[in-house]
Amino acid sequence: MSMINSLRAAVRTNRRRSAVGGYDAVPAGAGSAVVDCAVYQHGKRHGETCSPREAARRIKAAHQLPDGNGSFSWIGLHEPTEAEFEGIAQRFGLHPLAVEDAVHAHQRPKVERYDDVLFAVFKTIRYVEHDQLTPTSEVVETGELMVFAGRDFVITVRHGGHGSLQELRHRLEADADESGLLAKGPSAVLHAIADHVVDNYLLVSERLQNDVDEIEYGVFSVKGGRSSDVGRVYQLKREVLEFKRAVVPLLRPMQQLSEPLQRLVDPDIQKYFRDVADHLARVTEQVHGFDELLNSLLQANLAQVSVAQNEDMRKITAWAAIFAVPTMITGVYGMNFEYMPELHHKYGYPMVLTAIILICVGMYRGFRRNGWL
16 A cells, blocks of 8 residues: 555645656566557557657657647556556556556446546456356456546556457557547547447347347246256356446446536547447346346246146155055055955955056046146
8 A cells, every 4th residue: 555655645746747747667568567558649649659758758748849739648557566557657647546446456337537537447348158058157257447538648457368458549540540539639548448348248248148048948948947047047147247237337427428517528529428328228228138037037947946846746645645545455454353354255355456456547547637647
Protein backbone atom coordinates (compact mmCIF):
# COMPACT_ATOMS: atom_id res chain seq x y z
CA MET A 1 0.00 0.00 0.00
CA SER A 2 3.02 2.31 0.09
CA MET A 3 2.57 3.18 -3.58
CA ILE A 4 -1.07 4.07 -3.04
CA ASN A 5 -0.22 6.30 -0.06
CA SER A 6 2.48 8.12 -2.00
CA LEU A 7 0.10 8.64 -4.87
CA ARG A 8 -2.50 10.15 -2.58
CA ALA A 9 0.05 12.63 -1.34
CA ALA A 10 1.18 13.43 -4.87
CA VAL A 11 -2.37 13.94 -6.11
CA ARG A 12 -3.22 16.33 -3.29
CA THR A 13 -0.41 18.68 -4.31
CA ASN A 14 -0.34 18.06 -8.05
CA ARG A 15 -4.01 17.54 -8.93
CA ARG A 16 -4.04 20.56 -11.20
CA ARG A 17 -0.64 19.99 -12.73
CA SER A 18 -0.25 19.21 -16.37
CA ALA A 19 -0.37 15.54 -17.19
CA VAL A 20 3.22 15.64 -18.41
CA GLY A 21 4.91 16.31 -15.09
CA GLY A 22 6.51 13.84 -12.69
CA TYR A 23 8.55 10.84 -13.64
CA ASP A 24 8.09 7.48 -15.28
CA ALA A 25 9.38 4.24 -13.76
CA VAL A 26 8.20 1.95 -16.55
CA PRO A 27 10.33 1.57 -19.67
CA ALA A 28 8.85 0.27 -22.91
CA GLY A 29 10.06 -2.99 -24.31
CA ALA A 30 10.28 -6.67 -23.52
CA GLY A 31 10.05 -7.68 -19.89
CA SER A 32 7.94 -4.70 -18.77
CA ALA A 33 4.22 -4.34 -18.27
CA VAL A 34 3.97 -1.92 -21.22
CA VAL A 35 2.49 -3.79 -24.17
CA ASP A 36 2.30 -0.81 -26.52
CA CYS A 37 2.61 2.94 -26.21
CA ALA A 38 2.05 5.45 -28.99
CA VAL A 39 1.04 9.02 -29.69
CA TYR A 40 -1.79 9.86 -32.09
CA GLN A 41 -2.21 13.17 -33.85
CA HIS A 42 -5.44 13.93 -35.69
CA GLY A 43 -6.34 10.27 -35.90
CA LYS A 44 -2.95 9.00 -37.08
CA ARG A 45 -0.17 7.27 -35.22
CA HIS A 46 2.80 9.59 -34.77
CA GLY A 47 6.13 7.79 -34.74
CA GLU A 48 6.94 4.30 -33.50
CA THR A 49 6.32 2.64 -30.16
CA CYS A 50 7.79 4.67 -27.33
CA SER A 51 8.01 4.74 -23.55
CA PRO A 52 5.31 6.48 -21.50
CA ARG A 53 7.87 9.19 -20.65
CA GLU A 54 8.53 9.82 -24.35
CA ALA A 55 4.78 9.78 -25.08
CA ALA A 56 4.21 12.49 -22.47
CA ARG A 57 7.07 14.55 -23.94
CA ARG A 58 5.58 14.28 -27.44
CA ILE A 59 2.15 15.35 -26.18
CA LYS A 60 3.70 18.34 -24.44
CA ALA A 61 5.52 19.31 -27.63
CA ALA A 62 2.37 18.86 -29.70
CA HIS A 63 0.42 21.17 -27.41
CA GLN A 64 2.86 23.94 -28.27
CA LEU A 65 1.75 23.76 -31.91
CA PRO A 66 -1.34 25.60 -33.22
CA ASP A 67 -3.01 22.35 -34.28
CA GLY A 68 -1.70 20.20 -31.42
CA ASN A 69 -4.94 19.90 -29.45
CA GLY A 70 -5.88 16.79 -31.41
CA SER A 71 -3.01 14.76 -29.94
CA PHE A 72 -3.25 12.05 -27.30
CA SER A 73 -1.27 9.04 -26.11
CA TRP A 74 -2.46 5.46 -25.71
CA ILE A 75 -0.54 3.33 -23.22
CA GLY A 76 -1.36 -0.38 -22.97
CA LEU A 77 -0.34 -2.34 -19.85
CA HIS A 78 -0.68 -6.00 -18.90
CA GLU A 79 -0.88 -6.90 -15.22
CA PRO A 80 1.46 -4.15 -13.95
CA THR A 81 2.85 -4.25 -10.45
CA GLU A 82 2.60 -1.30 -8.07
CA ALA A 83 6.18 -0.30 -8.83
CA GLU A 84 5.63 -0.50 -12.59
CA PHE A 85 2.47 1.58 -12.46
CA GLU A 86 3.64 4.15 -9.95
CA GLY A 87 5.47 6.43 -12.40
CA ILE A 88 2.66 6.40 -14.96
CA ALA A 89 0.05 7.11 -12.28
CA GLN A 90 1.95 10.11 -10.97
CA ARG A 91 2.81 11.42 -14.43
CA PHE A 92 -0.82 11.48 -15.57
CA GLY A 93 -2.34 12.45 -12.22
CA LEU A 94 -4.47 9.33 -11.80
CA HIS A 95 -6.59 9.11 -8.68
CA PRO A 96 -5.17 6.72 -6.03
CA LEU A 97 -8.46 4.85 -5.62
CA ALA A 98 -8.65 4.15 -9.34
CA VAL A 99 -4.98 3.16 -9.38
CA GLU A 100 -5.56 0.72 -6.54
CA ASP A 101 -8.45 -0.85 -8.43
CA ALA A 102 -6.38 -1.12 -11.61
CA VAL A 103 -3.41 -2.77 -9.93
CA HIS A 104 -5.24 -5.24 -7.70
CA ALA A 105 -8.14 -6.00 -10.10
CA HIS A 106 -11.15 -8.12 -9.01
CA GLN A 107 -13.47 -5.16 -9.47
CA ARG A 108 -17.12 -4.88 -10.38
CA PRO A 109 -17.80 -3.50 -13.90
CA LYS A 110 -18.30 0.25 -13.60
CA VAL A 111 -17.56 3.69 -15.00
CA GLU A 112 -16.41 6.38 -12.55
CA ARG A 113 -15.30 9.96 -12.97
CA TYR A 114 -12.29 11.44 -11.18
CA ASP A 115 -12.07 15.12 -12.07
CA ASP A 116 -11.30 15.13 -15.82
CA VAL A 117 -10.58 11.40 -16.08
CA LEU A 118 -13.04 8.61 -16.76
CA PHE A 119 -12.17 5.26 -15.18
CA ALA A 120 -13.95 2.25 -16.67
CA VAL A 121 -13.78 -1.38 -15.57
CA PHE A 122 -14.82 -4.12 -18.00
CA LYS A 123 -15.02 -7.86 -17.48
CA THR A 124 -13.61 -9.66 -20.50
CA ILE A 125 -15.21 -13.01 -21.33
CA ARG A 126 -13.80 -15.89 -23.34
CA TYR A 127 -15.78 -18.98 -24.31
CA VAL A 128 -13.90 -22.16 -23.42
CA GLU A 129 -14.23 -24.78 -26.12
CA HIS A 130 -15.32 -28.26 -24.97
CA ASP A 131 -16.39 -31.42 -26.77
CA GLN A 132 -19.04 -32.32 -24.23
CA LEU A 133 -20.57 -30.42 -21.33
CA THR A 134 -19.88 -32.21 -18.05
CA PRO A 135 -20.62 -31.37 -14.40
CA THR A 136 -17.06 -29.96 -14.15
CA SER A 137 -16.76 -28.20 -17.53
CA GLU A 138 -15.43 -24.64 -17.61
CA VAL A 139 -17.61 -22.77 -20.09
CA VAL A 140 -16.51 -19.15 -19.71
CA GLU A 141 -13.21 -17.63 -18.60
CA THR A 142 -13.15 -14.08 -17.27
CA GLY A 143 -10.52 -11.38 -17.16
CA GLU A 144 -10.50 -7.66 -16.44
CA LEU A 145 -9.81 -4.56 -18.47
CA MET A 146 -9.44 -1.09 -16.92
CA VAL A 147 -9.43 2.08 -18.99
CA PHE A 148 -8.30 5.57 -17.91
CA ALA A 149 -9.53 8.15 -20.43
CA GLY A 150 -8.32 11.71 -19.90
CA ARG A 151 -8.14 14.83 -22.03
CA ASP A 152 -5.03 13.74 -23.90
CA PHE A 153 -4.32 10.17 -22.85
CA VAL A 154 -5.76 6.68 -22.68
CA ILE A 155 -4.28 4.07 -20.35
CA THR A 156 -5.51 0.49 -20.55
CA VAL A 157 -4.66 -2.11 -17.89
CA ARG A 158 -5.45 -5.72 -18.71
CA HIS A 159 -5.61 -8.66 -16.29
CA GLY A 160 -5.91 -12.23 -17.50
CA GLY A 161 -4.63 -14.29 -20.38
CA HIS A 162 -7.13 -13.10 -22.96
CA GLY A 163 -8.80 -9.87 -24.05
CA SER A 164 -5.79 -8.43 -25.87
CA LEU A 165 -6.37 -5.04 -27.52
CA GLN A 166 -3.60 -5.34 -30.10
CA GLU A 167 -5.97 -6.36 -32.88
CA LEU A 168 -8.35 -3.54 -31.98
CA ARG A 169 -5.52 -0.99 -31.96
CA HIS A 170 -4.29 -2.16 -35.36
CA ARG A 171 -7.80 -2.00 -36.78
CA LEU A 172 -8.27 1.56 -35.56
CA GLU A 173 -4.89 2.57 -36.89
CA ALA A 174 -5.68 1.04 -40.28
CA ASP A 175 -8.76 3.27 -40.46
CA ALA A 176 -6.92 6.30 -39.12
CA ASP A 177 -7.68 9.56 -40.85
CA GLU A 178 -9.20 12.89 -39.87
CA SER A 179 -12.70 11.44 -40.25
CA GLY A 180 -11.95 8.23 -38.32
CA LEU A 181 -12.73 7.44 -34.71
CA LEU A 182 -9.17 8.06 -33.50
CA ALA A 183 -9.51 11.67 -34.61
CA LYS A 184 -12.16 12.09 -31.89
CA GLY A 185 -9.62 11.50 -29.13
CA PRO A 186 -9.59 9.35 -25.99
CA SER A 187 -13.37 9.06 -25.75
CA ALA A 188 -13.34 7.36 -29.16
CA VAL A 189 -10.82 4.82 -27.88
CA LEU A 190 -12.99 4.21 -24.82
CA HIS A 191 -15.95 3.59 -27.12
CA ALA A 192 -13.94 1.24 -29.34
CA ILE A 193 -12.87 -0.80 -26.30
CA ALA A 194 -16.41 -0.94 -24.93
CA ASP A 195 -17.75 -1.97 -28.33
CA HIS A 196 -15.04 -4.63 -28.63
CA VAL A 197 -15.86 -6.08 -25.21
CA VAL A 198 -19.62 -6.10 -25.83
CA ASP A 199 -19.18 -7.72 -29.25
CA ASN A 200 -17.33 -10.54 -27.50
CA TYR A 201 -20.27 -10.81 -25.10
CA LEU A 202 -22.56 -11.37 -28.09
CA LEU A 203 -20.32 -14.13 -29.44
CA VAL A 204 -20.15 -15.85 -26.05
CA SER A 205 -23.92 -15.55 -25.69
CA GLU A 206 -24.45 -17.33 -28.99
CA ARG A 207 -22.18 -20.18 -27.93
CA LEU A 208 -23.89 -20.44 -24.55
CA GLN A 209 -27.21 -20.76 -26.36
CA ASN A 210 -25.97 -24.02 -27.88
CA ASP A 211 -25.01 -25.35 -24.45
CA VAL A 212 -28.38 -24.42 -23.00
CA ASP A 213 -30.15 -26.12 -25.92
CA GLU A 214 -28.06 -29.25 -25.35
CA ILE A 215 -28.95 -29.28 -21.67
CA GLU A 216 -32.65 -28.74 -22.44
CA TYR A 217 -32.67 -31.66 -24.88
CA GLY A 218 -30.92 -33.88 -22.34
CA VAL A 219 -33.36 -33.06 -19.54
CA PHE A 220 -36.44 -33.81 -21.63
CA SER A 221 -35.02 -36.82 -23.47
CA VAL A 222 -36.33 -40.35 -23.05
CA LYS A 223 -33.85 -40.95 -20.24
CA GLY A 224 -36.02 -38.71 -18.07
CA GLY A 225 -34.67 -38.22 -14.57
CA ARG A 226 -32.28 -41.17 -14.72
CA SER A 227 -29.44 -39.18 -16.32
CA SER A 228 -26.78 -37.04 -14.62
CA ASP A 229 -28.17 -33.81 -16.11
CA VAL A 230 -28.64 -32.19 -12.72
CA GLY A 231 -24.88 -31.76 -12.32
CA ARG A 232 -24.53 -30.38 -15.84
CA VAL A 233 -27.41 -27.96 -15.33
CA TYR A 234 -25.95 -26.69 -12.07
CA GLN A 235 -22.46 -26.25 -13.57
CA LEU A 236 -23.81 -24.36 -16.59
CA LYS A 237 -25.91 -22.19 -14.27
CA ARG A 238 -22.78 -21.23 -12.33
CA GLU A 239 -21.00 -20.31 -15.56
CA VAL A 240 -23.99 -18.25 -16.71
CA LEU A 241 -24.01 -16.51 -13.33
CA GLU A 242 -20.35 -15.56 -13.84
CA PHE A 243 -21.26 -14.19 -17.27
CA LYS A 244 -24.19 -12.33 -15.75
CA ARG A 245 -21.94 -10.62 -13.17
CA ALA A 246 -19.85 -9.28 -16.05
CA VAL A 247 -22.72 -8.01 -18.21
CA VAL A 248 -25.52 -6.67 -16.02
CA PRO A 249 -23.63 -4.02 -13.96
CA LEU A 250 -22.25 -2.45 -17.16
CA LEU A 251 -25.58 -1.53 -18.74
CA ARG A 252 -26.32 1.62 -16.74
CA PRO A 253 -22.77 3.08 -17.12
CA MET A 254 -22.95 2.62 -20.91
CA GLN A 255 -26.28 4.42 -20.97
CA GLN A 256 -24.82 7.26 -18.91
CA LEU A 257 -21.93 7.69 -21.35
CA SER A 258 -24.45 8.28 -24.14
CA GLU A 259 -26.29 11.05 -22.26
CA PRO A 260 -25.75 14.68 -23.41
CA LEU A 261 -24.70 15.82 -19.92
CA GLN A 262 -21.56 13.66 -20.11
CA ARG A 263 -19.07 16.43 -20.98
CA LEU A 264 -15.99 14.16 -20.93
CA VAL A 265 -17.26 12.30 -23.99
CA ASP A 266 -17.15 13.87 -27.44
CA PRO A 267 -20.73 14.63 -28.57
CA ASP A 268 -20.10 12.81 -31.84
CA ILE A 269 -19.11 9.69 -29.90
CA GLN A 270 -22.15 9.66 -27.61
CA LYS A 271 -24.41 8.20 -30.30
CA TYR A 272 -21.93 5.33 -30.67
CA PHE A 273 -22.23 4.62 -26.96
CA ARG A 274 -26.00 4.38 -27.45
CA ASP A 275 -25.36 1.60 -29.94
CA VAL A 276 -23.09 -0.18 -27.44
CA ALA A 277 -25.76 0.19 -24.76
CA ASP A 278 -28.36 -1.33 -27.11
CA HIS A 279 -26.14 -4.33 -27.80
CA LEU A 280 -25.43 -4.71 -24.09
CA ALA A 281 -29.15 -4.58 -23.33
CA ARG A 282 -29.66 -7.41 -25.80
CA VAL A 283 -26.96 -9.52 -24.13
CA THR A 284 -28.44 -8.72 -20.71
CA GLU A 285 -31.85 -9.98 -21.81
CA GLN A 286 -30.29 -13.16 -23.19
CA VAL A 287 -28.34 -13.81 -19.99
CA HIS A 288 -31.45 -13.28 -17.87
CA GLY A 289 -33.26 -15.69 -20.18
CA PHE A 290 -30.52 -18.30 -19.79
CA ASP A 291 -30.64 -17.96 -16.02
CA GLU A 292 -34.42 -18.33 -15.84
CA LEU A 293 -34.45 -21.24 -18.28
CA LEU A 294 -31.72 -23.06 -16.35
CA ASN A 295 -33.71 -22.53 -13.14
CA SER A 296 -36.70 -24.15 -14.83
CA LEU A 297 -34.57 -26.99 -16.21
CA LEU A 298 -33.05 -27.61 -12.79
CA GLN A 299 -36.51 -27.79 -11.21
CA ALA A 300 -37.79 -30.00 -14.05
CA ASN A 301 -34.83 -32.35 -13.67
CA LEU A 302 -35.31 -32.61 -9.92
CA ALA A 303 -39.02 -33.28 -10.49
CA GLN A 304 -38.12 -36.01 -13.00
CA VAL A 305 -35.77 -37.59 -10.48
CA SER A 306 -38.56 -37.58 -7.90
CA VAL A 307 -41.03 -39.09 -10.36
CA ALA A 308 -38.51 -41.76 -11.39
CA GLN A 309 -37.93 -42.66 -7.75
CA ASN A 310 -41.67 -42.90 -7.15
CA GLU A 311 -42.03 -45.19 -10.15
CA ASP A 312 -39.25 -47.40 -8.84
CA MET A 313 -40.90 -47.56 -5.43
CA ARG A 314 -44.25 -48.52 -6.97
CA LYS A 315 -42.62 -51.31 -8.97
CA ILE A 316 -40.79 -52.59 -5.93
CA THR A 317 -43.99 -52.47 -3.88
CA ALA A 318 -45.99 -54.30 -6.58
CA TRP A 319 -43.45 -57.09 -6.92
CA ALA A 320 -43.19 -57.39 -3.14
CA ALA A 321 -46.99 -57.76 -2.93
CA ILE A 322 -46.95 -60.46 -5.64
CA PHE A 323 -44.19 -62.44 -3.94
CA ALA A 324 -45.95 -62.07 -0.60
CA VAL A 325 -48.74 -64.44 -1.80
CA PRO A 326 -46.64 -67.61 -2.25
CA THR A 327 -44.61 -66.67 0.81
CA MET A 328 -47.76 -66.52 2.96
CA ILE A 329 -49.32 -69.72 1.59
CA THR A 330 -46.16 -71.80 1.82
CA GLY A 331 -45.54 -70.37 5.26
CA VAL A 332 -48.92 -71.60 6.44
CA TYR A 333 -48.36 -75.09 5.13
CA GLY A 334 -44.86 -75.23 6.50
CA MET A 335 -45.91 -75.06 10.17
CA ASN A 336 -45.70 -78.90 10.58
CA PHE A 337 -49.00 -79.32 12.48
CA GLU A 338 -50.39 -82.90 12.39
CA TYR A 339 -54.05 -82.00 11.95
CA MET A 340 -54.30 -79.48 9.07
CA PRO A 341 -57.06 -79.31 6.42
CA GLU A 342 -56.06 -80.74 3.04
CA LEU A 343 -52.70 -81.83 4.47
CA HIS A 344 -53.25 -85.41 3.28
CA HIS A 345 -55.50 -84.54 0.34
CA LYS A 346 -54.57 -86.35 -2.87
CA TYR A 347 -54.63 -83.20 -5.02
CA GLY A 348 -53.61 -80.74 -2.33
CA TYR A 349 -50.17 -79.93 -3.79
CA PRO A 350 -51.29 -79.11 -7.36
CA MET A 351 -54.31 -77.21 -6.00
CA VAL A 352 -52.08 -74.97 -3.85
CA LEU A 353 -49.65 -74.36 -6.74
CA THR A 354 -52.53 -73.51 -9.07
CA ALA A 355 -54.01 -71.10 -6.52
CA ILE A 356 -50.65 -69.40 -6.04
CA ILE A 357 -50.16 -68.98 -9.81
CA LEU A 358 -53.69 -67.67 -10.39
CA ILE A 359 -53.49 -65.18 -7.55
CA CYS A 360 -50.03 -63.92 -8.66
CA VAL A 361 -51.14 -63.59 -12.30
CA GLY A 362 -54.24 -61.72 -11.24
CA MET A 363 -52.27 -59.32 -9.08
CA TYR A 364 -49.70 -58.79 -11.88
CA ARG A 365 -52.43 -57.89 -14.38
CA GLY A 366 -54.03 -55.54 -11.87
CA PHE A 367 -50.79 -53.73 -11.15
CA ARG A 368 -50.02 -53.60 -14.86
CA ARG A 369 -53.42 -52.10 -15.64
CA ASN A 370 -52.87 -49.37 -13.02
CA GLY A 371 -49.41 -48.48 -14.34
CA TRP A 372 -47.46 -49.84 -11.42
CA LEU A 373 -45.58 -52.38 -13.56
